[in-house]
Amino acid sequence: MHIAHLDIRNFRNLEHIEFYPAKGLNIFTGANGSGKTSLLEAIYLLGLGRSFRSSQLASVVRGNMKSLRVVARVKQTTDAFQIVGVEFSSTGFRARINGNAVKRRSQLAAQLPLLYMSSYSHLILDGGPRYRRQWLDWGLFHLESNFRDLWWRYHRALKQRNHALRTQMPSWRREIDAWDRELATYGEQVTSFREAILSQLQESVSQLFAVLAHQVGPVTMEFKRGWSRTIALGEVLKATLDYDRAAGYTRYGPHRAEVAFYASGKDVRDILSRGQQKVFCYSLALGQVELLCKIKEQHCIFLIDDFTSELDADHRRRVLALLNQLGIQVFVTTVETLDNELKAYPDSQQFHVELGKLRKMV
Numbered sequence: 001m002h003i004a005h006l007d008i009r010n011f012r013n014l015e016h017i018e019f020y021p022a023k024g025l026n027i028f029t030g031a032n033g034s035g036k037t038s039l040l041e042a043i044y045l046l047g048l049g050r051s052f053r054s055s056q057l058a059s060v061v062r063g064n065m066k067s068l069r070v071v072a073r074v075k076q077t078t079d080a081f082q083i084v085g086v087e088f089s090s091t092g093f094r095a096r097i098n099g100n101a102v103k104r105r106s107q108l109a110a111q112l113p114l115l116y117m118s119s120y121s122h123l124i125l126d127g128g129p130r131y132r133r134q135w136l137d138w139g140l141f142h143l144e145s146n147f148r149d150l151w152w153r154y155h156r157a158l159k160q161r162n163h164a165l166r167t168q169m170p171s172w173r174r175e176i177d178a179w180d181r182e183l184a185t186y187g188e189q190v191t192s193f194r195e196a197i198l199s200q201l202q203e204s205v206s207q208l209f210a211v212l213a214h215q216v217g218p219v220t221m222e223f224k225r226g227w228s229r230t231i232a233l234g235e236v237l238k239a240t241l242d243y244d245r246a247a248g249y250t251r252y253g254p255h256r257a258e259v260a261f262y263a264s265g266k267d268v269r270d271i272l273s274r275g276q277q278k279v280f281c282y283s284l285a286l287g288q289v290e291l292l293c294k295i296k297e298q299h300c301i302f303l304i305d306d307f308t309s310e311l312d313a314d315h316r317r318r319v320l321a322l323l324n325q326l327g328i329q330v331f332v333t334t335v336e337t338l339d340n341e342l343k344a345y346p347d348s349q350q351f352h353v354e355l356g357k358l359r360k361m362v
Helices: 036-048 105-111 129-143 145-166 172-213 233-239 241-247 274-296 313-326
Strands: 002-011 014-019 025-029 067-075 081-089 092-097 114-117 219-224 258-263 301-304 329-334 348-354 357-361
Touching (some): 036 105, 092 105, 105 129, 129 172, 172 219, 172 313, 233 241
Parallel strands (some): 025 329, 114 301
Antiparallel strands (some): 002 014
16 A cells, blocks of 8 residues: 555645655655655645644644645555545545545544654653553554444543543432443453554564664563453452542543563663664554554555654664565655665655755656
């Protein structure tokens, strides 16, 4: 799967850009503020229905324009093509696939699997547990069709239980009992999926990190499910009800899950340099890509912002070589040229971005 044609209109400083990306590596070079990251952001919007830089899409619309639009012609693993388009205006957000209205943003994500590596990729290590949960759930979303529904049902029940915990209505305890049954059922299933995929990811990430980092020992991962392993979730919810009522929210469950990463038995944050941590983050992302290719024989699109940040030329070549082996489409931004590293990725195109304009480099 890859984007064969991309049309972007009125997206930040991009007035109108239309081009045919390479099936492999696409490199956007240019000065800061030229529009490189906006190109990635437009593709991200196409795949997820939201921006990675702003919670309000109104701020993404160019200048005094009334709307933005991003449309792509996507070639699937077969010979079939899909037309995916998104638009935002004062009337709201709309998305279509082959002319049919998209009701949920998850439909876009399923149609156009995306992985985004930002210049702040260390958040998966340094940020809160939600970043690690998001990493873990990305693979489940694309590999396990039942997971999407389970995840949605669990979070709906969690929201309702938290509301009931804070209400002063006399019936609050009956409501809690009803939502506890759903939370326990869906929560146990979500956790089973997470535990199963983590063991597969650990093997893949360990092998990838060995290729990228060489001298660092094997990678292991510890999954913390969000409540004690010695007791069922339903029992925990009952035992801690009074405390949850006082706190006003549910303190135990899959929404509190965590993943810890170790290299040679030690926390990667303690023993890896900043550059090595960046390489480790690439290993985590590429592990998901490899698993998707292996299990579902499906490719994704990889977006990398500020590729040269905290990566030396040798590690850049290793990352590009692995991406080339995986055979996925990649979009990269950089302020530096990558002429030497491109030997690791022969199927590539370079574009120069200046003042919101795109020019293919020969």
